[in-house]
Amino acid sequence: xxxxxxxxxxxxxxxxxxxxxxxxxxxxxxxxxxxxxxxxxxxxxxxxxxxxxxxxxxxxxxxxxxxxxxxxxxxxxxxxxxxxxxxxxxxxxxxxxxxxxxxxxxxxxxxxxxxxxxxxxxxxxxxxxxxxxxxxxxxxxxxxxxxxxxxxxxxxxxxxxxxxxxxx
Numbered sequence: 779x780x781x782x783x784x785x786x787x788x789x790x791x792x793x794x795x796x797x798x799x800x801x802x803x804x805x806x807x808x809x810x811x812x813x814x815x816x817x818x819x820x821x822x823x824x825x826x827x828x829x830x831x832x833x834x835x836x837x838x839x840x841x842x843x844x845x846x847x848x849x850x851x852x853x854x855x856x857x858x859x860x861x862x863x864x865x866x867x868x869x870x871x872x873x874x875x876x877x878x879x880x881x882x883x884x885x886x887x888x889x890x891x892x893x894x895x896x897x898x899x900x901x902x903x904x905x906x907x908x909x910x911x912x913x914x915x916x917x918x919x920x921x922x923x924x925x926x927x928x929x930x931x932x933x934x935x936x937x938x939x940x941x942x943x944x945x946x
Contacts, residue, residue, distance in 0.1 A: 835916025884914035
């Protein structure tokens with residue numbers, strides 16, 4: 779199950795990268811069309827906004843898995859290895875609970891928009907739930923990765939305690 783989650787997270791990260799590339803190309807084409815041919819494409823700005831929403835939610839779990847997220851090194855470097863590990867367990871557990879709540883409410887809102895057939899209010903009238911569905915999906919994967927991370931650091935902490943570990 780872990781390998782499947784890793785593959786899904788990696789696939790989402792690649793998809794986020796492709797979306798970024800798509801946004802870059804379409805914005806450049808739109809600039810050329812607007813300034814040289816006086817014929818802008820109306821949908822580019824709208825899709826670029828959606829892509830800016832999708833990228834972090836698609837890639838966040840993968841970034842956490844790779845331990846490439848932002849850390850407060852100035853604090854962590856002053857702690858012992860055992861304290862750092864304990865801090866990672868606590869922050870990962872908190873991250874899990876926070877993202878589980880965001881997943882729940884994001885899914886409720888997305889489902890509500892789906893049931894009511896709420897359209898976007900912009901150039902292209904697409905269902906709003908297609909825009910925001912990435913929020914509960916991304917938060918769900920992010921929460922799963924946080925709990926996996928908490929478990930990993932908890933195992934490290936237990937192993938250090940059995941070995942007589944380093945004091946806090």
